Amino acid sequence: MSYSSSVEIHGKVDMTIQCEKVIPEWLDGLLEKTFFGRCESHDFSKNDLNRYCITCDSSNCKYCIASGTHNDHKLLTIYRHVYQDVVPLKEIENHLDCSTIQPYKCNKKWVVSLKPLPHNGSGSHMDGDEACHVCKRKLNDFDRYSFCCLACKVQAFYERSKSSVATGMLTEGRDEVEQPTNPNKRKRSRKGVPCRAAI
Incomplete structure (x- = not known):
């Protein structure tokens, strides 16, 4: 799955997902x-x-x-931390904005996990602001971070891009529909005269 692509709508590029600026x-x-x-x-x-x-x-x-x-x-x-691959925060920050990803301490270095860490989700999946927005693992500092790893940030960005494309298509479709000339007039006539029950 590629995260940097332009989306074609009706034969022309109406909307471009510019992933290179956020997700390389x-x-x-x-x-x-x-x-x-x-x-x-x-x-x-x-x-x-x-x-x-x-x-x-x-x-x-x-x-x-x-x-x-x-x-x-x-x-x-790449380092190993809790049996998962992690990358030093200082190295990855040169190429990607990691301000919304929770870092972890590994051998006196701050690192960012590539995929969700197992200890962060040991049966404690939760809803709400205290959890990763994608995998629902508990975040240690939920006021500052939204994601527990790089994979969750990428998935959230991809889903957001997909929904914005769908919203763009819906908006475009609505613009093409002709508005009725008389907004008070019904589009379809009633099926019949309503009959009131006799008392």
Whole structure:
């Protein structure tokens, strides 16, 4: 599913979802990648795939990065926190607005989870303002944050974009419908004369 696309309505582009300004195109690639497997290109110890190259849309190990093929590329380091993939807040903030995503502390660094963390949803799904707007997991600081992870923010943006396209189509359809010349006149006549019950 691509999050950066223009939507065609009636053969012309009437409305464009400008996701690049809010959700970068590479982010859905990052969310689909699997990290911490063994790198098949380098048969060394500690060759975990824990780097993501934004430019190449690929998961890499530290030896792939050191080889020089990713010089001048945009890179993210992936860590593990509660058995989930996380990215340092300082790194991801250079590419994406994370002000609505709740960060977590991992080895004295603030990180943002790629997908919902299990401890945040251990049977405590809830409705209301105290929960993530998408997955309903409890937020620690619900006054400041709306989402528990990057995936939830992307999903919320995609759903909002889809609903705005649908609203645009409805509005466009309403504009094309001719308004009746006499608003007081009925469109259809009554089926018959109403009969009142005799007392």
